[in-house]
Amino acid sequence: MGQPALILASASPRRRELLARLGVTPSAIAPADIDETPAKGELPRDYAKRMAREKAEAAKSEDGFVLAGDTVVAAGRRILPKAEDEATARKCLELLSGRRHRVLSAIALCAPDGSLRERLSETMVMFKRLSPGEIEAYIASGEWEGKAGGYAIQGIAEGLISRIHGSHSGVVGLPLYETRALLKSAGFDIA
Ligand SMILES: Cc1cn([C@H]2C[C@H](O)[C@@H](COP(=O)(O)OP(=O)(O)OP(=O)(O)O)O2)c(=O)[nH]c1=O
Incomplete structure (x- = not known):
């Protein structure tokens, strides 16, 4: 029996790779270009959920499910910004240094009939206390570019992270446990 068609509404190669680990290959990639400005006073968890929902809805299609x-x-x-320049990345790292923070990873699945399913993963991450030298070395790596909070756990930053409680794949961008459950609930046949 064939799988329903799945459109991945994401420009992120990491999300594609994580999805492949569930044995799922999207039939199309359709990145959604939405306004990613947080609303005034919006809580991080509400913001992550709203963004995932809006991306899925922007790419919605009668031809298949949209993930x-x-x-965040x-x-x-x-809510920390997505670091697009060195100054922003440095500010994020200074803020995260020596303390715990949360990574919220929301996913949304829009069915061909327009109905929506959602899941949220929440992970606690703790950075060691970063010396100015460690921060500068990390900035020089460039790995922060385009990353929420100015770091990427899937690279050298993991050597600076003393503890994580939750979902590693969620921090990278697609929580596999929640994604598998979401797709299964929509009728996808996942081993
Ligand atoms: C904290 C953290 C974030 N990130 C990335 C995941 C996301 O790609 C990015 C957060 O931005 P998102 O808006 O979630 O995703 P995106 O803009 O990269 O892609 P799209 O909206 O098209 O799906 O930060 C990591 O890769 N590693 C990390 O450790």
Whole structure:
């Protein structure tokens, strides 16, 4: 029996790779271009959920299910930006240094009839206390570019992370446990 068609609404190669680990190959990739500005006072978890939902809905199709995700790094109620320049990445690392923070990874699946299913993964991540030299070396690596919170756990940053409680794949961008459950609930045949 064939699988329903699955469209991945993401430009992120990491999300594609993580999805492949579930044995799922999207029939199409359709990145959604939405306004990613948090609303005033919006809580990190609500923001992550709204972004995933809006990406899935923007790419919605009668030809198949549409899967989207959004990953947000939160320090308390504060939503950290996606680091696009060195100054932003440095600020994020200074803020995350020596303390725990949360990574919220929301996924949304829009069915061909327009109905929506969602899941959220929440992970606690703790960085060691970073020396100025460690921060500068990390900035020089360039691995922070385009990453929420200014780091990528899947690279050298993991050597600076003393503890993680939750979902490693969620921090990278697609929580595999929640994604598998979501796809199964929609009728996908996943081993
Ligand atoms: C914290 C963290 C984030 N990230 C990435 C995951 C996401 O790609 C990015 C957060 O931005 P997102 O808006 O979630 O995703 P994206 O813009 O890369 O892709 P798209 O919206 O098209 O699906 O940060 C890591 O790769 N590793 C990490 O450790």
